[in-house]
Structures are given as structure tokens and as C-alpha cells.
Amino acid sequence: xxxxxxxxxxxxxxxxxxxxxxxxxxxxxxxxxxxxxxxxxxxxxxxxxxxxxxxxxxxxxxxxxxxxxxxxxxxxxxxxxxxxxxxxxxxxxxx
Numbered sequence: 001x002x003x004x005x006x007x008x009x010x011x012x013x014x015x016x017x018x019x020x021x022x023x024x025x026x027x028x029x030x031x032x033x034x035x036x037x038x039x040x041x042x043x044x045x046x047x048x049x050x051x052x053x054x055x056x057x058x059x060x061x062x063x064x065x066x067x068x069x070x071x072x073x074x075x076x077x078x079x080x081x082x083x084x085x086x087x088x089x090x091x092x093x094x095x
Contacts, residue, residue: 001072025049028074031057035070046072 001007004020028046034055035041044057051066 001069023048030074032072032074034072036062036064037068037070039068 001020006018006020006023006026008016008018026046026048030045031043032046032055033041033043034046039062042055042057042062044055044060044062047054047056048066053062053064053066053069055062055064
């Protein structure tokens with residue numbers, strides 16, 4: 001989520017861009033990196049329902065108002081979490 005738009009990409013539905021105010025509920029399956037106003041970057045599992053955010057990780061559980069989110073990205077603090085790639089290998093053999 002950035003600039004008040006949430007991007008959702010899947011094989012079945014392709015890339016969907018949803019207005020942030022149209023999102024009623026969001027539950028992250030894995031850890032999410034969230035930039036929160038006044039707190040900075042926090043990583044954890046995310047649950048959003050209406051205007052309430054619950055973010056939990058090993059160290060803490062936060063309950064905040066939804067409008068405090070500046071941005072969110074699926075993944076952890078590691079740089080590799082933000083990259084996606086595909087490698088193909090081909091082999092041709094002839095006699």
C-alpha cells in the first residue's frame with residue numbers, strides 16, 4: 001500500500017489496484033513491513049478491520065488507527081524480501 005492504494009497481484013486475478021478507503025478487512029498471511037506515522041517501520045502479522053489495525057510480532061502487539069499507516073509491504077526487513085525473480089534453465093541435446 002502506498003499513496004492510498006493497495007496493490008494485489010495473483011495468478012488468477014492479475015494485478016488489482018484497490019483504493020485504500022475501499023478495503024474493509026485485511027489479514028496478512030506472512031510478516032508485513034509497515035511504516036507507521038510517529039513510530040517508523042514495524043514488522044509483524046497484520047490484521048485490519050474497519051479503522052483498527054492490530055500488528056503483532058514476537059516483541060509486541062500494537063493496536064492503532066488505520067489512518068496512521070503510511071505504507072506497507074509484504075515481507076520482512078531483509079532486502080531479498082522485496083525482490084521477485086524467475087529463473088529458467090534449458091538444455092538441448094542432439095546426436
